[in-house]
Amino acid sequence: MREIQTKPNLFKRFLSALIDYSIVFGFFYTYLMTFGTETSEGYVVTGFPALIPLFFWFFYIVLLEVFYGATIGNSIVGLKPISLINHNGELSFSQSIKRHLLDPIDMFPFGLIGILTISNTEKNQRLGDLWAKTTVINT
Template identity: 55%
Template sequence: MTNQTNTKTESNIGSRILAGFIDYLIIYIFFFAYVYTYGEPDPDGGYSVNGLPALIPILFWGLMTIGLEQLFGATIGNSIVGLKPISINGISKNLSFGQSALRHLFDPIDMFFFGLVGILTIQNSEKNQRVGDIVAKTIVVKIKKEK
């Protein structure tokens, strides 16, 4: 028997799309700047980074998604739009490292076809969860503004 929270959730589709856009805009800007700066020209007219330096963008992605959720409870995008992912396990509302990693490993699936998979999943799941949230047993809630 699992002890899951009954926290009320809302779909917050617009806010969630904006948060994801902000997060991945930062990640893509870093990726392209890094590859253009440190990459070598390839025969197709582009740039590529090979070997150990190719891990830098992956590490940056992990820091921007998983790392920030672990340190501050939300990514930059979620913080800006007033959202926070929490655990539904009922024990602790803070995400474990594994939950955060699972959420973001499913980002490519949730963002497939311009985010259609994530949008449809959020709109049709009981707790307004995207695929990554369902797998990681998390929900996304609005942060209450302090007056």
């Protein structure tokens, strides 16, 4: 693994996640209200159209990170995820997927698990970063 100095950057990481997931949930809510069918339990979208919010998450979170080096939230606050195993530091597709598949665990409850792992790991990594062999640095 690469030798790299990191900082916890808890506030920046919180703000970045807040920005990114506000965009994702905003899209989901708007999509549901626009294309959903109202039922007694709320709005629903069924069939293939129900996958569109998942595709949006995938494009916005995973593909932006792989092809542009960071999501909009990370770019705004000056953070960048990097690979600890690729010499150029660029994330692979699988690393980005691994990082974000564990977002629900890292963000539960109220980000406590992410905060604890970032604060108590040598390279300030959350669970997704540990699994993907990545970390987040200041740009």
